[in-house]
Amino acid sequence: xxxxxxxxxxxxxxxxxxxPKDWFNFLLEELNPTYSISRTIARIASIHLETxxxxxxxxxVNKNKLKFQAGxxxxxxxxxxGKRITRYxxxxxxxxxxxxxxxxxxxxxxxxxxxxxxxLQLGDxxxxxxxxxxxxxxxxxxxxxxxxxxxxxxxxxxxxLKTLQNQNFAGSVKLLYFSRIKEEIIFFSxxxxxxxxxxxxxxxxxxxxxxxxxxxxxxxxxxMLLELAPDFLERLTYLCGPGTLxxxxxxxxxxxxxxxxxxxxxxxxxxxxxxxxxEVTLTKSHKTLLLNGEKTLLEELExxxxxxxxxxxxxxxxxxxxxxxxxxxxxxxxxxxxxSGEETIQLCLSRAEENLELDI
Ligand SMILES: Cc1cc2nc3c(=O)[nH]c(=O)nc-3n(C[C@H](O)[C@H](O)[C@H](O)COP(=O)(O)OP(=O)(O)OC[C@H]3O[C@@H](n4cnc5c(N)ncnc54)[C@H](O)[C@@H]3O)c2cc1C
Ligand code: FES
Numbered sequence: 001x002x003x004x005x006x007x008x009x010x011x012x013x014x015x016x017x018x019x020p021k022d023w024f025n026f027l028l029e030e031l032n033p034t035y036s037i038s039r040t041i042a043r044i045a046s047i048h049l050e051t052x053x054x055x056x057x058x059x060x061v062n063k064n065k066l067k068f069q070a071g072x073x074x075x076x077x078x079x080x081x082g083k084r085i086t087r088y089x090x091x092x093x094x095x096x097x098x099x100x101x102x103x104x105x106x107x108x109x110x111x112x113x114x115x116x117x118x119x120l121q122l123g124d125x126x127x128x129x130x131x132x133x134x135x136x137x138x139x140x141x142x143x144x145x146x147x148x149x150x151x152x153x154x155x156x157x158x159x160x161l162k163t164l165q166n167q168n169f170a171g172s173v174k175l176l177y178f179s180r181i182k183e184e185i186i187f188f189s190x191x192x193x194x195x196x197x198x199x200x201x202x203x204x205x206x207x208x209x210x211x212x213x214x215x216x217x218x219x220x221x222x223x224m225l226l227e228l229a230p231d232f233l234e235r236l237t238y239l240c241g242p243g244t245l246x247x248x249x250x251x252x253x254x255x256x257x258x259x260x261x262x263x264x265x266x267x268x269x270x271x272x273x274x275x276x277x278x279e280v281t282l283t284k285s286h287k288t289l290l291l292n293g294e295k296t297l298l299e300e301l302e303x304x305x306x307x308x309x310x311x312x313x314x315x316x317x318x319x320x321x322x323x324x325x326x327x328x329x330x331x332x333x334x335x336x337x338x339x340s341g342e343e344t345i346q347l348c349l350s351r352a353e354e355n356l357e358l359d360i
Contacts, residue, residue, distance in 0.1 A: 075128065141164075150241025311346070
């Protein structure tokens with residue numbers, strides 16, 4: 001919303017600032033945030049502790065109904081110390097259910113996930129963006145599915161499984177769900193109760209870091225896959241989990257049979273050529289900063305109090321894309337250095353190698 005100017009020189013200036021929709025919206029939001037006509041605001045209707053470090057927020061949205069497909073995610077914006085910060089979260093509820101649910105695992109030193117766990121209370125508000133993503137069911141369902149999931153990767157898969165059950169899917173659905181230890185299994189009782197009413201569903205809980213009676217132990221391997229899903233080549237596979245699991249599965253299951261989603265930045269670690277600091281000039285904001293060139297540009301700018309627009313923070317949404325006027329960056333996803341001329345870069349994937357000029 002524009003700032004209301006105190007002094008006008010021309011009527012057109014006044015009209016330009018007096019945007020009736022913005023003012024109406026502002027007044028409505030002052031009455032109650034959920035009355036907003038331009039933003040999707042959700043009130044936290046309940047909070048469930050799923051595991052020691054994972055919570056589900058049940059969200060009531062102000063719009064009629066937020067349309068989404070099972071498996072999609074949405075941007076969630078919270079205000080932390082006066083700054084609006086956005087992260088993406090998969091929707092763990094299914095489209096036929098009344099409320100929107102997100103299930104957030106606390107990450108060590110993570111800004112938003114810790115804020116969700118420590119600060120958000122019943123009745124608080126969060127802002128939601130449009131649901132998106134292609135980790136969804138195909139229009140024509142295959143006869144067999146395989147879901148390979150690690151940790152919080154269960155969230156979009158749980159939504160898909162509930163949807164398949166709701167559609168009375170009669171084919172075969174196999175879920176291989178990896179957790180470090182038994183206590184970290186998210187939706188353990190929900191998945192057990194889902195399989196009692198969904199005979200097509202076969203769930204295998206696997207623990208990587210402990211032996212526990214009734215549970216299989218081990219990491220994903222070809223031998224394990226051949227034992228648990230010998231017909232894997234006949235199945236459409238959905239994969240959601242950490243980078244190591246992604247790598248192991250992608251090495252075995254052909255890409256045309258695989259739909260995958262990653263919650264974590266998967267950056268190639270290559271060390272910087274030297275430990276010299278670099279000068280980064282922000283041409284639009286008329287600032288010059290000294291950065292270490294050790295983390296991504298997005299992280300280092302934020303560490304220095306500059307908050308460029310960002311969303312997924314892992315190269316998916318392109319919200320952080322900006323023009324590099326000059327200087328060399330390393331693309332940490334590809335592990336390659338840029339040319340020194342003008343080009344578009346993604347701040348969340350780029351590390352500064354030498355002095356830079358950025359158009360922000
Ligand atoms: C499409 C998509 C869907 C997602 N769905 C979910 C979901 O359903 N549930 C959920 O809990 N998270 C989900 N995430 C991850 C989520 O968006 C955040 O990245 C996560 O909550 C961490 O944010 P933060 O602000 O706490 O950490 P940040 O402050 O952004 O990061 C702090 C540190 O944690 C590391 N880190 C960041 N994210 C992760 C991660 N996911 N795993 C391990 N280390 C990490 C960073 O490298 C950094 O060192 C999803 C991400 C994407 C892209
Ligand atoms: S924040 Fe999404 S691509 Fe960088």
